[in-house]
């Protein structure tokens with residue numbers, strides 16, 4: 001599943017000296033490995049949040065937990081600063097992922113309501129994050 005040097009060369013192959021291209025390709029090989037790791041990490045994270053979504057739906061917990069999110073963002077921003085990563089970017093990235101997780105939680109909750117009609121008190125539950133407005 002790794003990309004070949006030809007695939008890594010992209011448009012640059014036509015525009016740069018061979019030595020420069022060689023260095024660029026070496027860096028792109030590293031970027032490819034990092035991107036693959038990101039995909040695997042995200043897949044594992046979504047597997048974990050999927051289980052949280054089922055748990056929340058079964059126990060009538062709201063999809064979003066704003067206090068937990070605030071703590072995660074504060075922690076991640078501190079880590080980003082230590083790692084010389086832009087903390088604002090780290091915050092945006094985490095929020096982007098969490099928004100997607102909440103959409104998944106809402107979908108699980110909707111399907112659990114259908115498949116578990118005994119939990120009919122849930123329909124009376126309301127939480128700010130349950131509104132139809134996108135976050």
Ligand SMILES: O=C(O)C(=O)C[C@]1(C(=O)O)C=C[C@@H](O)C=C1
Nearest residue numbers: 049052064065066068069098101
């Ligand atoms: O920890 C939870 O309660 C989750 O649902 C997971 C998660 C996350 O993706 O980290 C997602 C939504 C919540 O608002 C907080 C955190």
